Amino acid sequence: MTKAVACIRKGWLHVRNSSYMLLDVRVPQQFQKCHVTGAVNYPYTVASIGRAAEPRELIAFKHQPTKPIICYDFDGHHAPDVARTLLQRGYRNFHVLNGGNYSHI
Template sequence: MAKTSHDLVVEAKSKIKEVSVVDAREMIQSGAVVLDVREPGEFENGHVPGAINVPRGLLEFKLAATPELNQPDTPIVVYCKTSGRSALAVATLADMGVTNTVNMGGGYDAWAEAGYPTDKPPAIDYN
């Protein structure tokens, strides 16, 4: 029987480390790289300050070209909207040899709900 997307996320989460937004924030404040794997439009609507945006669908292809993701001693906090795509991303990164990664449980929604700071690029004024 074929696996569903839910099955894949559950399987990924069984193989990776997931941390709370409280722990993720502490890691970020201590110098962890922040990777947002949502789509660019989602990122533009608000993101964790300092986050690098590499959409989940491009991660495998952009990994080598993103120096921040290739520092073995620097932890990486990965998130998406609610933590499904980021769980898959963390599992993929591990398969590609990037092992100092964690998934932020609850994703951006939990981060924003906790009242933590978010960045939103200013609207472009074409006048």
């Protein structure tokens, strides 16, 4: 897996890598307020609904072992639940950012 190159600029965390997906599982209001540039929003409240609600960007990464999906939320509370849901749906190339996105800044 390629390491993410991250830096903080003007209050935003920017990631320079297109070989993986950052999946922000917070609710849309939180995502719109502040998020990692380039992240895809897939709220934990929607993840439990079913496959029909999966973003097309997420589906494109399914069965792509060289393109990991990195799930994160604010504090690490909901991302593990979404990861379990993705596992049940056949996703194997995902990781959970330990502790949420603000524990690493």
